[in-house]
Amino acid sequence: MNNFKFWSPTEFVFGRNTISNLGSLMKKHNATKVLVHYGGQHAERSGLLKDIENILQNEFIEYIKLGGVQPNPLDTLVYEGIDLCRKENVNFILAIGGGSVIDSAKAIACGVSYGGDFWNFFEGTVTINRALPVGTIVTIPAAGSEGSDSMVITKSDGMLKRGAGSPFIRPVFAVMDPVLTFSLPPEQTANGIADMMAHIMERYFTQTKGVELTDCMCEGALRAIIKEAPVVITDPENYDARANIMWAGTIAHTGICGVGREEDWATHKLEHELGALYGVAHGAGLAVMFPAWMNYVYTSGLDRFVRFAVNVWEINNTGDKKEMALKGIKALKDFFISIGLPVDFRGLGAKKSDIDKLIEKLSINTGGSLGNFRKLDMEDARAIYLLASQ
Amino acid sequence: MNNFKFWSPTEFVFGRNTISNLGSLMKKHNATKVLVHYGGQHAERSGLLKDIENILQNEFIEYIKLGGVQPNPLDTLVYEGIDLCRKENVNFILAIGGGSVIDSAKAIACGVSYGGDFWNFFEGTVTINRALPVGTIVTIPAAGSEGSDSMVITKSDGMLKRGAGSPFIRPVFAVMDPVLTFSLPPEQTANGIADMMAHIMERYFTQTKGVELTDCMCEGALRAIIKEAPVVITDPENYDARANIMWAGTIAHTGICGVGREEDWATHKLEHELGALYGVAHGAGLAVMFPAWMNYVYTSGLDRFVRFAVNVWEINNTGDKKEMALKGIKALKDFFISIGLPVDFRGLGAKKSDIDKLIEKLSINTGGSLGNFRKLDMEDARAIYLLASQ
Numbered sequence: 001m002n003n004f005k006f007w008s009p010t011e012f013v014f015g016r017n018t019i020s021n022l023g024s025l026m027k028k029h030n031a032t033k034v035l036v037h038y039g040g041q042h043a044e045r046s047g048l049l050k051d052i053e054n055i056l057q058n059e060f061i062e063y064i065k066l067g068g069v070q071p072n073p074l075d076t077l078v079y080e081g082i083d084l085c086r087k088e089n090v091n092f093i094l095a096i097g098g099g100s101v102i103d104s105a106k107a108i109a110c111g112v113s114y115g116g117d118f119w120n121f122f123e124g125t126v127t128i129n130r131a132l133p134v135g136t137i138v139t140i141p142a143a144g145s146e147g148s149d150s151m152v153i154t155k156s157d158g159m160l161k162r163g164a165g166s167p168f169i170r171p172v173f174a175v176m177d178p179v180l181t182f183s184l185p186p187e188q189t190a191n192g193i194a195d196m197m198a199h200i201m202e203r204y205f206t207q208t209k210g211v212e213l214t215d216c217m218c219e220g221a222l223r224a225i226i227k228e229a230p231v232v233i234t235d236p237e238n239y240d241a242r243a244n245i246m247w248a249g250t251i252a253h254t255g256i257c258g259v260g261r262e263e264d265w266a267t268h269k270l271e272h273e274l275g276a277l278y279g280v281a282h283g284a285g286l287a288v289m290f291p292a293w294m295n296y297v298y299t300s301g302l303d304r305f306v307r308f309a310v311n312v313w314e315i316n317n318t319g320d321k322k323e324m325a326l327k328g329i330k331a332l333k334d335f336f337i338s339i340g341l342p343v344d345f346r347g348l349g350a351k352k353s354d355i356d357k358l359i360e361k362l363s364i365n366t367g368g369s370l371g372n373f374r375k376l377d378m379e380d381a382r383a384i385y386l387l388a389s390q
Numbered sequence: 391m392n393n394f395k396f397w398s399p400t401e402f403v404f405g406r407n408t409i410s411n412l413g414s415l416m417k418k419h420n421a422t423k424v425l426v427h428y429g430g431q432h433a434e435r436s437g438l439l440k441d442i443e444n445i446l447q448n449e450f451i452e453y454i455k456l457g458g459v460q461p462n463p464l465d466t467l468v469y470e471g472i473d474l475c476r477k478e479n480v481n482f483i484l485a486i487g488g489g490s491v492i493d494s495a496k497a498i499a500c501g502v503s504y505g506g507d508f509w510n511f512f513e514g515t516v517t518i519n520r521a522l523p524v525g526t527i528v529t530i531p532a533a534g535s536e537g538s539d540s541m542v543i544t545k546s547d548g549m550l551k552r553g554a555g556s557p558f559i560r561p562v563f564a565v566m567d568p569v570l571t572f573s574l575p576p577e578q579t580a581n582g583i584a585d586m587m588a589h590i591m592e593r594y595f596t597q598t599k600g601v602e603l604t605d606c607m608c609e610g611a612l613r614a615i616i617k618e619a620p621v622v623i624t625d626p627e628n629y630d631a632r633a634n635i636m637w638a639g640t641i642a643h644t645g646i647c648g649v650g651r652e653e654d655w656a657t658h659k660l661e662h663e664l665g666a667l668y669g670v671a672h673g674a675g676l677a678v679m680f681p682a683w684m685n686y687v688y689t690s691g692l693d694r695f696v697r698f699a700v701n702v703w704e705i706n707n708t709g710d711k712k713e714m715a716l717k718g719i720k721a722l723k724d725f726f727i728s729i730g731l732p733v734d735f736r737g738l739g740a741k742k743s744d745i746d747k748l749i750e751k752l753s754i755n756t757g758g759s760l761g762n763f764r765k766l767d768m769e770d771a772r773a774i775y776l777l778a779s780q
Contacts, residue, residue: 001405001629001630001633001634002405003404003405003406003408004402004404004405005401005402005403005404006401006402006404007399007400007401007402008398008399009397009398009399010397011395011396011397012394012395012396012397013395014393014394014395014396014649014650015391015392015393015394016393018393209630210629210630210631210633210634211630211634212614212617212618212630212634213610213611213614213615213618213634213637213638213641214637215614216610216611216613216614217607217610217611217614217641218610219610220603220606220607220608220609220610220611221603221606221607221610223606224602224603224605224606224607225603227602228602228603239391239600240391240599240600240601240602241600243391243600243650244391244600244601244602244603247603247604247649247650248603251603251607251646256641256646259404259637260404260633260637
C-alpha cells in the first residue's frame with residue numbers, strides 16, 4: 001500500500017426534500033452574495049431554480065444568476081462567471097446540476113481568487129491555493145464532482161479538454177435529493193452510470209499491491225451499481241434504486257475508492273479527446289473507451305483482470321486466467337449494451353478517419369504519455385482508438 | 391433508504407513516517423498551546439512521545455503533557471484534563487494512542503468549552519455545540535475514534551460506561567503510520583479487529599430496506615478484515631496487512647458504513663456493562679456479545695442473516711435460510727476463536743452470577759430498552775447475557 005492523504009470535508013445532505021436545508025447551509029458558510037450557476041432549461045422548467053430563489057430570498061441572501069453551462073463546460077462561461085463574481089463581490093457559488101455545472105462553478109471559484117488567467121491551473125503552471133466556497137444541489141448523478149477535488153474544462157479555442165484539481169475546490173456542501181433525478185431520461189441515466197463506474201475502475205486497475213480494503217470497497221460499489229442500474233433504467237421513479245445510484249456517483253469519486261495506490265486515468269484522457277472533438281456525452285465516451293482500453297492492456301496485469309471478473313461479474317473460476325479476464329471485459333461491455341450505452345465509435349458518432357486528429361490533441365494534452373496500469377505512448381493510444389472503432 | 395447527513399472532515403495522513411507531517415498539521419490548525427494526551431508507558435518507552443515533543447519544540451509550539459489514560463477511560467482524568475486546559479489556556483489537544491486516549495481527548499475538548507459538568511453530555515441533557523480541535527496520532531487500530539463523531543467514557547462513581555457524540559468532536563487530523571502497530575501483541579490486535587468488525591455489523595444489521603451500496607461496502611470491508619486478520623496475527627510486521635487493518639478500523643467508524651439506515655448498537659450497550667464491571671477489553675467483550683446477540687435475534691430478520699452468511703462468509707446457498715443464517719453466525723464465532731478471542735463469559739472472566747448486576751446497570755444506562763434490528767427489553771438482554779455465559 002502506498003502512503004496517502006485523504007480529506008473529504010464536504011457535508012452531504014441526502015434524501016427526500018433535503019433542499020429545505022439550503023438556507024441553513026448557506027448561512028453556515030456565511031454566504032451573503034451568491035452566484036447561482038446552472039445549465040439550461042431543466043432547472044428553470046422543473047421549478048427547481050424558482051424554489052431555490054425563494055429560499056435565498058426568504059433568508060435575505062442576495063444572488064445573481066448565471067445559466068447556460070453545457071456538457072463539456074467551456075472556458076468562455078468560466079471567464080464570464082469570474083468577471084461577474086468580481087464585479088458583484090460574490091462570496092459564495094451555488095451550483096445546480098451535475099458534473100458540468102459543478103466543474104464550471106469550481107473553475108470560477110478558484111479563478112476569482114487568482115490574479116492571472118484561470119487556464120494556467122489547467123496547464124499545470126500554477127497551483128490553486130484558494131477558492132470561493134462552492135455549494136451544490138445535485139440533479140445528475142454521474143461525475144461525482146459534488147464530492148471531488150477535481151474539475152474538467154474545455155478550452156473553446158482549440159477544443160482542449162483538461163482537468164485540474166486541488167483540495168480547495170472540494171464543495172463545502174452537497175444537497176442530494178434522489179427525487180430530482182426521477183426525470184432523467186434513460187440515456188442520461190446510463191451515461192451517468194458509465195461515468196461513476198469508470199471513476200471506480202480508473203482507481204481499481206492498478207499495479208499497487210496490498211490494498212485489499214480499497215479493492216473490496218471498489219468491488220462492492222461496482223456490484224451495487226450493477227444491481228441498481230437496470231432498475232433505474234426500467235423503473236425511473238424507484239426511489240431506493242435512484243438513491244443508491246446517486247450516492248454511488250459520489251462514493252465513486254470522493255477518493256475513498258483510490259486511497260493507497262497508483263491510479264490509472266488513461267481511459268479518461270482517451271475519452272476527453274472524443275468529448276472535445278465531437279461533444280459526446282462523457283459517460284457514453286467512457287463506455288466506448290473502457291472496454292477498448294481493457295482489451296489492449298489486460299495482459300499487463302492478468303491477475304487484476306481475473307479478480308475483476310470473479311469479484312465484480314461472478315465469472316466462474318475455470319483456472320484459465322486469460323479466458324476469465326476476457327469474460328470479465330465482455331461482461332462489462334454486455335452490461336453497458338444492456339443499459340443502452342454505445343460501445344464503439346459507430347454508436348458514438350465518432351469516425352475512424354479522425355484518429356489522427358484525436359492523437360494529435362492527445363499528444364498535446366498529455367505530453368505524449370498516459371496511464372499507470374500500463375504506461376501508454378501515442379502508438380498505444382492509436383491502437384486503443386482503433387479497437388474502439390471496430 | 392433513509393435520509394442522512396454525512397460529514398467527515400478529518401484529514402487522514404496515512405503511511406510510513408507520516409509523523410513528519412505533524413508540525414505542518416499543527417500549524418494549519420493554529421495550535422499554539424497543546425495538551426499532549428496519551429496512555430501509559432508504551433508511548434514513552436517506544437520513543438514516540440519523545441519524537442513528538444521534539445517536533446513540537448522544533449516548531450516552537452508550547453505544550454503540556456497528560457498521560458495515564460486507561461482502557462475504558464475514566465471521567466476523573468477528563469476532569470483533570472479540563473482543569474489543566476483552562477489553567478494553561480490550551481487551544482489544541484493532541485491524542486497519541488487508540489480509542490481510549492482519543493475518546494478522553496474528545497471529552498476534554500468539549501468539556502473545556504462548556505461551563506457545566508461535562509458528564510451532562512453523556513446524560514443527554516446538554517448538546518455539545520463546540521469543542522477545542524483534537525488531532526490524533528493513532529497507535530492502536532480498533533475503535534476508529536480518529537474518524538468518528540462519538541466517544542465513550544466511564545464514570546468512576548458507579549462505573550457507568552456511556553457514549554456521546556457530536557460533529558464538533560470529529561478530530562481535525564489523524565496521523566496513521568501502520569509501522570507503529572507492529573509491536574501490538576496478538577491479543578490487543580485481535581481485540582481491535584473485533585471492535586472494527588462490530589462497528590460495521592452494528593450498522594449492517596438493520597431493518598431498513600434499499601441500502602444496497604452501503605450493504606456492499608460493509609460486506610467488502612468485512613471481507614478485507616477477515617482476509618488480513620490472520621496475517622497480522624501470525625506475521626505482525628507485515629506492513630500491507632497492518633495497513634489494511636489500520637485503515638479498516640477508520641472506515642468502520644467514520645459513518646460511511648451506516649449511511650441511509652437505522653443502526654442497531656444493542657451489542658455495544660450490552661458490552662459496555664461488561665467493560666464497566668470487569669474492565670474487560672472492549673473488543674474482547676464484543677467478540678463474546680455479538681454472536682450471542684445474533685443467536686438471539688436472527689429470526690427477526692432471517693434474510694439479512696442469510697445475506698451476511700453468503701456475502702461475508704461465503705456460505706453455500708442451500709435454500710434452508712435458518713441453517714444458512716446459523717452457519718454465518720458460527721463462521722463469525724469460529725473466526726473470533728481462530729484469532730484468539732474469547733467467545734463466552736468464561737473466556738472473558740465474567741460470571742453468570744453477575745447477570746443481575748449487569749442488567750441493573752444496563753437498565754439505568756439505557757432506560758430499559760436497546761437495539762433497533764430487534765427492540766430489546768431487559769428480559770431479552772438477560773437472555774442474551776445467558777447465551778453468552780453458556
